[in-house]
Amino acid sequence: MDCVFCKIVAGEMPGDIVYQDEGLIAFRDINPMASTHLLIIPKKHITSLVDLSEAESSLIGDMVKVANQLAKREGISESGYRLVINCGEQGGQLVPHLHLHLLGGRQLSGALG
Ligand code: AMP
Ligand code: ZN
Numbered sequence: 001m002d003c004v005f006c007k008i009v010a011g012e013m014p015g016d017i018v019y020q021d022e023g024l025i026a027f028r029d030i031n032p033m034a035s036t037h038l039l040i041i042p043k044k045h046i047t048s049l050v051d052l053s054e055a056e057s058s059l060i061g062d063m064v065k066v067a068n069q070l071a072k073r074e075g076i077s078e079s080g081y082r083l084v085i086n087c088g089e090q091g092g093q094l095v096p097h098l099h100l101h102l103l104g105g106r107q108l109s110g111a112l113g
Helices: 004-010 058-074
Strands: 017-020 024-028 036-042 081-084 100-104
Touching: 004 024, 004 036, 017 058, 024 058, 036 058, 058 081, 058 100
Parallel strands: none
Antiparallel strands: 017 024, 024 036, 036 100, 081 100
């Protein structure tokens, strides 16, 4: 499949991987918007939130749990951070493989779009 994130999961493309478990992987965003900018993704290809089946919906909780752990590891738990999932064209999703952004390490703007 011609999916950049699937290629990172498969080890066919380099990625600065910071976490892996059975179902999820996390790596540093290639174009970071803050000193901490990680992407947490399911290893399985799911295109976007809109394609998430009911059976798969518990993945989102797993992704948030990992993001919270990584925020601690990055030392931004106390200062604060933001979790974002963009969905579809008008939601600003550029990579069509479900991913959760973890952003922190600076004062983020209050604007959400
Ligand atoms: P989104 O707009 O929510 O689809 O965000 C996609 C994110 O993936 C952007 O922040 C990109 O900088 C990031 N990105 C794209 N390609 C790569 C890559 N090969 N490795 C790491 N991050 C990437
Ligand atoms: Zn994929």
